Amino acid sequence: MNALLSALPPISDLRDRCRALATLDAILCPDDWDSRYHSFDSGWGEGEELASMRNGQGDDWFVVFSPVGAYGRGFDHEAPNAPELLGSVPEEFRRFAEEPAFGDEDGPTVTRCFWRAPGDDGWRGVAAERGGEHLFAMLDFAMLPDGPAEAYRAWAQDYFEPEHELDLGAVEHVLALHPLTPAVVAALNPDTGLDELAEDLAEIGYPN
Numbered sequence: 001m002n003a004l005l006s007a008l009p010p011i012s013d014l015r016d017r018c019r020a021l022a023t024l025d026a027i028l029c030p031d032d033w034d035s036r037y038h039s040f041d042s043g044w045g046e047g048e049e050l051a052s053m054r055n056g057q058g059d060d061w062f063v064v065f066s067p068v069g070a071y072g073r074g075f076d077h078e079a080p081n082a083p084e085l086l087g088s089v090p091e092e093f094r095r096f097a098e099e100p101a102f103g104d105e106d107g108p109t110v111t112r113c114f115w116r117a118p119g120d121d122g123w124r125g126v127a128a129e130r131g132g133e134h135l136f137a138m139l140d141f142a143m144l145p146d147g148p149a150e151a152y153r154a155w156a157q158d159y160f161e162p163e164h165e166l167d168l169g170a171v172e173h174v175l176a177l178h179p180l181t182p183a184v185v186a187a188l189n190p191d192t193g194l195d196e197l198a199e200d201l202a203e204i205g206y207p208n
Contacts, residue, residue, distance in 0.1 A: 004114070004136050005123040011070045011116055018051035018063060019204050020175045024152060026200040027174070027185055028160045030192045037159060042205030049205070053135075061135050064096045069117035071096040072125075076111040079131020083108045088126045089115065111135065148175055162189070177207055 008014055022040035029036050037053060044050035049065040058077030063070055071093040075081070086108060089097040093115045096102075103109045111132035114125025149172040156166060167187035174184070180201070182194050 004112075005125055008114070008116075008123050011065065011118065014063070014070065015049070015051070015065050016177055017175070019206060020177055021152070022051070022204050023180075023201065023206050024156065024171065024174050024188070026197060026204065027188045027192065028156060028162065028166075030189070030196060030200070040204045042203060059135055062102055064099075066096075068092045069115060069120070071113070071115045073097070073102055073110050073113040074132055074135040075102075075109040076132040076135055079111050079128060081109050081111075082128040083110055085110055085113055085126045085128065089113060090117075092117065164190070179208055180206065 009017070018038070019040050019042075021038040022036075025036040025038045033039070035056070037055060039052050039054075041050045041052075044064070045066075047067050051063040051065070052060065053062075054060045059075065061072065061074035063072040069092070071089070073096075086094075086097040097110075097113065098108065112125060112127035112135070114123050116123045149168055152175070153166045153168055153171050156162075156171075170184045170187035174180070174188075178184075180194055180197075185192060185194050185197065
């Protein structure tokens with residue numbers, strides 16, 4: 001858990017990276033939201049945004065960005081559920097810890113969770129004794145300072161299996177949250193266009 005917490009950037013940078021990852025996934029998989037790995041809902045609640053990952057195998061993570069800070073939670077379906085961890089979550093984040101969407105019909109599902117208030121100088125969190133080490137691997141390597149674009153491109157080539165090699169410059173462009181252009185979109189997915197992505201980009205809150 002300490003490795004994850006030390007790797008996470010400040011809240012605003014984490015939010016930007018989550019938006020960028022969701023945008024890349026939307027470009028590469030525009031017609032099938034359920035097959036995307038990352039998503040971002042900039043209108044999840046009043047003043048609240050939600051980043052998420054679902055790998056299609058039962059593992060997921062969610063990060064809520066709100067005026068009180070950021071709260072993240074992950075679940076490894078091969079590890080024992082550990083809802084007792086949520087007792088350590090500070091009161092200002094308790095509503096997110098108990099959010100029904102972050103669980104199943106039996107209640108909350110969690111392997112590790114973490115949080116940070118705007119005035120904090122770092123992230124805090126708790127984790128089960130085992131399980132969940134891989135949950136945030138994508139987020140971790142995508143934030144590496146010496147090669148996030150290369151790391152995402154290698155992962156996406158394997159996950160989405162596009163018929164062409166993804167353009168590294170276009171990946172870097174999106175990770176930097178530069179305004180999208182038809183050329184950048186075409187370099188990532190020649191079978192879609194900027195207009196077709198308008199609804200996704202609005203939901204993600206990608207900057208114009």
